[in-house]
Amino acid sequence: xxxxxxxxxxxxxxxxxxxxxxxxxxxxxxxxxxxxxxxxxxxxxxxxxxxxxxxxxxxxxxxxxxxxxxxxxxxxxxxxxxxxxxxxxxxxxxxxxxxxxxxxxxxxxxxxxxxxxxxxxxxxxxxxxxxxxxxxxxxxxxxxxxxxxxxxxxxxxxxxxxxxxxxxxxxxxxxxxxxxxxxxxxxxxxxxxxxxxxxxxxxxxxxxxxxxxxxxxxxxxxxxxxxxxxxxxxxxxxxxxxxxxxxxxxxxxxxxxxxxxxxxxxxxxxxxxxxxxxxxxxxxxxxxxxxxxxxxxxxxxxxxxxxxxxxxxxxxxx
Amino acid sequence: xxxxxxxxxxxxxxxxxxxxxxxxxxxxxxxxxxxxxxxxxxxxxxxxxxxxxxxxxxxxxxxxxxxxxxxxxxxxxxxxxxxxxxxxxxxxxxxxxxxxxxxxxxxxxxxxxxxxxxxxxxxxxxxxxxxxxxxxxxxxxxxxxxxxxxxxxxxxxxxxxxxxxxxxxxxxxxxxxxxxxxxxxxxxxxxxxxxxxxxxxxxxxxxxxxxxxxxxxxxxxxxxxxxxxxxxxxxxxxxxxxxxxxxxx
Ligand SMILES: Cc1cc2nc3c(=O)[nH]c(=O)nc-3n(C[C@H](O)[C@H](O)[C@H](O)COP(=O)(O)OP(=O)(O)OC[C@H]3O[C@@H](n4cnc5c(N)ncnc54)[C@H](O)[C@@H]3O)c2cc1C
Ligand SMILES: Nc1ncnc2c1ncn2[C@@H]1O[C@H](COP(=O)(O)O)[C@@H](O)[C@H]1O
Numbered sequence: 001x002x003x004x005x006x007x008x009x010x011x012x013x014x015x016x017x018x019x020x021x022x023x024x025x026x027x028x029x030x031x032x033x034x035x036x037x038x039x040x041x042x043x044x045x046x047x048x049x050x051x052x053x054x055x056x057x058x059x060x061x062x063x064x065x066x067x068x069x070x071x072x073x074x075x076x077x078x079x080x081x082x083x084x085x086x087x088x089x090x091x092x093x094x095x096x097x098x099x100x101x102x103x104x105x106x107x108x109x110x111x112x113x114x115x116x117x118x119x120x121x122x123x124x125x126x127x128x129x130x131x132x133x134x135x136x137x138x139x140x141x142x143x144x145x146x147x148x149x150x151x152x153x154x155x156x157x158x159x160x161x162x163x164x165x166x167x168x169x170x171x172x173x174x175x176x177x178x179x180x181x182x183x184x185x186x187x188x189x190x191x192x193x194x195x196x197x198x199x200x201x202x203x204x205x206x207x208x209x210x211x212x213x214x215x216x217x218x219x220x221x222x223x224x225x226x227x228x229x230x231x232x233x234x235x236x237x238x239x240x241x242x243x244x245x246x247x248x249x250x251x252x253x254x255x256x257x258x259x260x261x262x263x264x265x266x267x268x269x270x271x272x273x274x275x276x277x278x279x280x281x282x283x284x285x286x287x288x289x290x291x292x293x294x295x296x297x298x299x300x301x302x303x304x305x306x307x308x309x310x311x312x313x314x315x316x317x318x
Numbered sequence: 319x320x321x322x323x324x325x326x327x328x329x330x331x332x333x334x335x336x337x338x339x340x341x342x343x344x345x346x347x348x349x350x351x352x353x354x355x356x357x358x359x360x361x362x363x364x365x366x367x368x369x370x371x372x373x374x375x376x377x378x379x380x381x382x383x384x385x386x387x388x389x390x391x392x393x394x395x396x397x398x399x400x401x402x403x404x405x406x407x408x409x410x411x412x413x414x415x416x417x418x419x420x421x422x423x424x425x426x427x428x429x430x431x432x433x434x435x436x437x438x439x440x441x442x443x444x445x446x447x448x449x450x451x452x453x454x455x456x457x458x459x460x461x462x463x464x465x466x467x468x469x470x471x472x473x474x475x476x477x478x479x480x481x482x483x484x485x486x487x488x489x490x491x492x493x494x495x496x497x498x499x500x501x502x503x504x505x506x507x508x509x510x511x512x513x514x515x516x517x518x519x520x521x522x523x524x525x526x527x528x529x530x531x532x533x534x535x536x537x538x539x540x541x542x543x544x545x546x547x548x549x550x551x552x553x554x555x556x557x558x559x560x561x562x563x564x565x566x567x
Contacts (some may be wrong), residue, residue, distance in 0.1 A: 050499075053436045070483055073448065076456055096478040103413070103445035107452035112414045112533035115443050129542070130441050131330070135338045135345050138538040145533075180488040181457040184473065197479065217366065225567075233497065236466075243463065243498065244481045249373035249442070250497055258566050268335060275542065279566050281557065296548040299557050308552035 003123045006087040007053050008080060008105075009039045010097045014068070016050040018198045019093035019098055019151075019195040021158035024056050025037065026151040027091055028159070029120040029243055036087070039072050040079055044205035045168070053163040060168045064201055074181035077104035077288045082173050084109055084146055089123070094150040094253075095197070106148040114149040128152070132249045133272040153197070154276045169240065179193060194228040196245060201258040202277075204230030204247055208263025208284075208303060215240040217307050224314045230254070248273035255273035263303045266291025319375035320467065320489070323364040323429035325420060326379050326394050327355040328387040337540045343541060353388045357435025359397075360495045363502040364465060366398040370377040372468050374399050378427060382419050384408055388518060395513035396505040402516070407523040407530060415530050417449035418428055422526040424454060427512070430489060434496040436461050447494035455486035459494040 005027040010017040021039065027035045036191060037051040040063045048062040053154060063079055080101075085091055090105060092098035094116045106113040119127045124141045126149070141147050196202060205218035215235065220231045230252070231245040247254060249269040255276035262283050264270060271294055282295035285302050292298045299306055330336055331353040336345045354362070354384035368374035379394035379402040381387045381466055389404035424432060437444035451458035459465075463482070467489075476483045479494045487493075523530060551557045561567040 016427045103448035104452040108448035131336045136540045140535045182482040182486045186483050243477045298550045313558040
């Protein structure tokens with residue numbers, strides 16, 4: 001029997017997150033009979049309409065519920081578990097949204113979860129990274145039970161636009177949802193620059209920038225390249241920038257066309273986050289910095305000289 | 319006052335780079351330095367701070383694993399945990415089975431708060447805390463970078479992709495830690511000696527009635543694909559030239 005796949009949409013309440021289109025691409029690799037996207041926690045039909053226009057989506061389930069200001073796993077998981085019986089596979093993104101939610105869904109269904117699917121070898125056979133990406137395992141799941149997985153979004157392109165929108169079905173779930181978990185507030189930086197997870201170019205800075213003031217150099221270079229800004233854990237821990245800019249095993253896993261690492265040593269936990277970048281540029285004054293082992297283009301130099309020179313060179317060539 | 323249960327997994331130290339066995343049968347970990355999973359150390363530190371602030375009465379450290387995981391529990395006791403339990407199993411458990419085992423311990427010990435790491439850095443699953451919360455039918459607050467207990471509830475700041483999110487959860491609850499929650503303390507020698515006399519119980523997995531059945535089979539373990547060797551450039555001008563030539567700029 002061909003897989004019937006349920007993809008859990010991630011959204012902000014106003015727009016569908018790009019991670020959903022990536023999950024749809026992964027779902028298509030399963031050779032499915034059909035792919036259904038479930039939109040939960042959204043009052044308006046807008047998100048469902050966005051999901052319906054993704055290529056490869058056969059149907060959208062819009063679970064009507066009072067809009068919640070933020071997704072809470074405690075209330076979403078039982079709803080997804082209630083939808084799951086009609087499906088062989090339930091997929092969510094390996095963003096913080098999906099990482100929080102999907103294991104709770106799996107446990108409610110009494111099944112295990114495959115985290116961070118990087119490739120699909122068959123409907124029940126997957127490759128995933130372990131040890132911060134230092135090893136890749138091929139695992140096989142049991143076909144007789146629901147397969148719950150998170151999709152490593154950096155491994156998949158976003159599904160494009162469909163020529164015609166898929167049908168949207170409104171669903172009412174009569175469930176007694178728990179009240180033990182409550183959203184209080186979000187502390188989100190205003191996003192006036194490209195999004196780190198989807199940007200084609202990323203410039204990231206490390207401890208070497210020395211201060212929040214020094215980190216401005218990274219922002220300048222990012223602006224010159226039209227790039228998003230990222231950071232190492234050391235730069236975040238030192239409060240040069242906010243946590244949402246952290247790249248790596250415990251931050252964001254990204255796959256831009258161009259990644260420029262400025263004053264970052266290249267610890268394995270950091271490298272895990274950038275291995276899928278098309279071109280990696282490293283600027284570091286230490287010839288032995290591990291970042292140079294994976295860099296495509298290496299510039300051994302003092303960043304406080306090299307970055308201003310780079311800015312000048314970029315501006316000169318327009 | 320709270321009773322806090324902290325989960326400590328024994329893993330290859332984060333500073334050690336593991337290698338895949340040439341026959342693809344797994345990762346060679348024999349003889350490597352083993353430590354408490356770094357996120358779990360943060361979880362324990364947080365529990366100890368709750369106790370030091372007078373909000374927790376007891377800190378219980380638990381681990382599931384082979385007999386040698388007692389070493390990590392001893393370290394946990396030396397850091398300041400009051401007592402420890404090792405659920406002994408020769409074969410490693412998948413997260414669902416680990417969560418079922420932890421649930422069995424929760425039912426025995428009735429903690430008000432269970433602290434786990436957001437992920438174990440060996441298998442990088444990131445599932446156990448959420449699964450435990452689901453099975454226990456209690457709240458979960460994952461990726462915590464701040465934790466405040468007020469009476470019957472906890473306020474947790476979570477590190478999410480968009481920045482930070484604050485949620486309130488009724489106790490008992492499950493909290494998983496992120497890196498910036500705290501900086502774990504170093505253990506002093508007198509504490510290590512003192513820890514030798516603290517209670518550490520070892521119970522076989524079978525006594526908890528948990529089936530360790532695996533849901534997944536690992537067919538192959540491979541090293542990650544290597545990137546092609548890069549080029550060195552002498553200055554910013556050459557860097558720009560190379561990037562243009564490659565069509566990146
Ligand atoms: C469980 C765990 C998870 C982790 N997760 C992550 C993660 O997700 N992401 C992450 O990034 N880290 C993570 N880390 C931390 C990681 O191990 C490193 O400590 C961190 O990445 C180092 O950051 P850095 O490269 O900025 O700093 P450093 O290692 O201090 O490197 C600074 C670099 O700058 C260079 N430099 C200094 N001055 C100059 C100059 N003037 N010009 C040019 N170069 C200069 C130095 O040569 C050096 O290479 C994790 C650690 C643990 C234990
Ligand atoms: N065998 C174990 N013993 C103790 N704690 C564990 C074990 N497995 C998982 N955990 C806890 O669950 C967290 C997440 O693990 P995982 O889901 O495997 O990434 C870890 O950081 C630990 O706190």
